[in-house]
Amino acid sequence: MAEPLRLAIAGLGTVGTGVIRLLEANREVVERRAGRAIEVVAVNARERGKDRGVDLSRFAWVDDMQAMATRADVDVVVELVGGSDGPALTLARSALDAGKGFVTANKAMVAHHGMELAELAAIKSAPFAFEAAVAGGIPVVKGLREGTAANALTRIYGILNGTCNYILSEMERTGADFGEMLSAAQEKGYAEADPTFDIEGVDAAHKLAILAAIGFGTRIDFEAVRCSGITQVSATDIAQADALGYVVRLVGIASMENGDEATGRLLQRVRPCLVPFRHPLAAVTGPTNAVVAEGDFSGRLLFQGAGAGDKPTASAVVADLIDIARGQAGAPFSVPVNQLATAEQGDPGERMGRDYIRFTVADRPGVLAEITAAMRDAGVSIESLIQRGRDRDGGEVQVAMVTHEGPERCVTAALELLEGSPSLAADPLVMPILGN
CATH class of the missing domain: 3.30.70.260 (ACT domain)
Structure with a gap:
C-alpha cells in the first residue's frame, strides 16, 4: 500500500476536532477507500492547553500556523480557522506555493480569493479542495463538478443558510416574529452572537458565488451577487404567504440568461422568496440546507442535508482528503482555472x-x-x-x-x-x- 497521506490541521474547533475523531472512528473505511492511510501529523490552534475531548499528544504542536506550509512531513494542509483574509489566506498561499495540497471549509476565503488560489494551485500542481465550504456535509460541490459535468445548467438555487432557514420555519410553525426567533436560534447555537452575515444573506451569497462558478464554469464574482436578508420578514408575511399557498425561505439563485457561460449573462441573487407548498424546497425546515440544479439532460436534481455541524462538515473535509489520497482531486471549479469564462452580469430588471x-x-x-x-x-x-x-x-x-x-x-x-x-x-x- 502507498505511503500515508500526512496532514497538518490549522484550527481545532468543532470541525477540526471532528476531522480527528472521524479519521480515528472510520480509520479502516477511510484507508480502504483512499487506498492508503490518512494521518494527522501536526496541529495548531489559539489555545494549546484547552481540553478539546481528543488526544492531541501524538501530534506535533505548531505554534506558528504558517510553519505548517513548510514542514517536510506534511503533504496536505487543512485550514479550519476561518476569515476571508488574514492568517487563513496567508496559510493558503504559503501551502499551495510550497506545493502542498490545501483543503478548507472557509467559504468566505474561497468566495473572495478562490480564483487566485486556484491559479496558484494550477501553477504548483497542488490539490485545492473545499467541499466543506458549501452546505456542510452535502456533497454538492462534487455533485455539480462531476455529477452534472455532461449538462448545460440553466439554474442553481437553494437554501444555503441554516440559521435563516431555522428562523423562518420556526416563525411559520409558532407564529412568532423575527426578533423572538432570532433569540431562540442564538440560544440553540444556530446563530452567532453577531448574526449579521447570516441574517443579511452574506453567508448564503458566499456559497452561491462558489456554486455558480462550479456549475457554470465561470470565474467567481462575489461582488456581482445581489443580496438581501430576512430582517424585514414579519409574522404577518409568513401567515399571509401560508394563506396564499406558500412558505417563505431565503433562497440563493444563480441563473444563466440568454446563452451559455461563454455568451450568456449570469444573474446571482440572495433574497427571501415565496416558495409554493408543492416545491421540494418548501419541505426543508430547521437548520437544513438544500440545493437544486437544473440541467438540460439531468432535469432537476436536489441535494439536501445538514448544512453545518462538526460531523457533517468533517465528513466533507475527509471526502476531499480521500480524493487527494487517490490522486483524483480534479479542477477546483469544474474546468481548469485558465479556461473559466468571465460571465457578463445579468440585469435583474429583465x-x-x-x-x-x-x-x-x-x-x-x-x-x-x-x-x-x-x-x-x-x-x-x-x-x-x-x-x-x-x-x-x-x-x-x-x-x-x-x-x-x-x-x-x-x-x-x-x-x-x-x-x-x-x-x-x-x-x-x-x-x-x-x-x-
Whole structure:
C-alpha cells in the first residue's frame, strides 16, 4: 500500500476536532477507500492547553500556523480557522506555493480569493479542495463538478443558510416574529452572537458565488451577487404567504440568461422568496440546507442535508482528503482555472416573474389609491390585493399584493414612484415567487 497521506490541521474547533475523531472512528473505511492511510501529523490552534475531548499528544504542536506550509512531513494542509483574509489566506498561499495540497471549509476565503488560489494551485500542481465550504456535509460541490459535468445548467438555487432557514420555519410553525426567533436560534447555537452575515444573506451569497462558478464554469464574482436578508420578514408575511399557498425561505439563485457561460449573462441573487407548498424546497425546515440544479439532460436534481455541524462538515473535509489520497482531486471549479469564462452580469430588471409586495402604510383615505396608481403607471398588473387591519397603536395598516408575471423593472419603477411618500410608514418588502 502507498505511503500515508500526512496532514497538518490549522484550527481545532468543532470541525477540526471532528476531522480527528472521524479519521480515528472510520480509520479502516477511510484507508480502504483512499487506498492508503490518512494521518494527522501536526496541529495548531489559539489555545494549546484547552481540553478539546481528543488526544492531541501524538501530534506535533505548531505554534506558528504558517510553519505548517513548510514542514517536510506534511503533504496536505487543512485550514479550519476561518476569515476571508488574514492568517487563513496567508496559510493558503504559503501551502499551495510550497506545493502542498490545501483543503478548507472557509467559504468566505474561497468566495473572495478562490480564483487566485486556484491559479496558484494550477501553477504548483497542488490539490485545492473545499467541499466543506458549501452546505456542510452535502456533497454538492462534487455533485455539480462531476455529477452534472455532461449538462448545460440553466439554474442553481437553494437554501444555503441554516440559521435563516431555522428562523423562518420556526416563525411559520409558532407564529412568532423575527426578533423572538432570532433569540431562540442564538440560544440553540444556530446563530452567532453577531448574526449579521447570516441574517443579511452574506453567508448564503458566499456559497452561491462558489456554486455558480462550479456549475457554470465561470470565474467567481462575489461582488456581482445581489443580496438581501430576512430582517424585514414579519409574522404577518409568513401567515399571509401560508394563506396564499406558500412558505417563505431565503433562497440563493444563480441563473444563466440568454446563452451559455461563454455568451450568456449570469444573474446571482440572495433574497427571501415565496416558495409554493408543492416545491421540494418548501419541505426543508430547521437548520437544513438544500440545493437544486437544473440541467438540460439531468432535469432537476436536489441535494439536501445538514448544512453545518462538526460531523457533517468533517465528513466533507475527509471526502476531499480521500480524493487527494487517490490522486483524483480534479479542477477546483469544474474546468481548469485558465479556461473559466468571465460571465457578463445579468440585469435583474429583465427577470420575468410574480412578486409578493407588502406595504406598511398610514391608515388614512387615499393611500390604497396612491399605491395602485403607482403600480398602474409603472406597468405592474396586480393579481390580488390584501389589506389587514390596524396595528396595536391604531395608526398603521399592512397592504400586501401579488403581481401577475412581468418584468422586475416595472416593480422597481413603481417603488421609485412611491419613494418618499408620507403614506409609507416603512420600506416596502418585495419577495419574488419561486416558480415550480
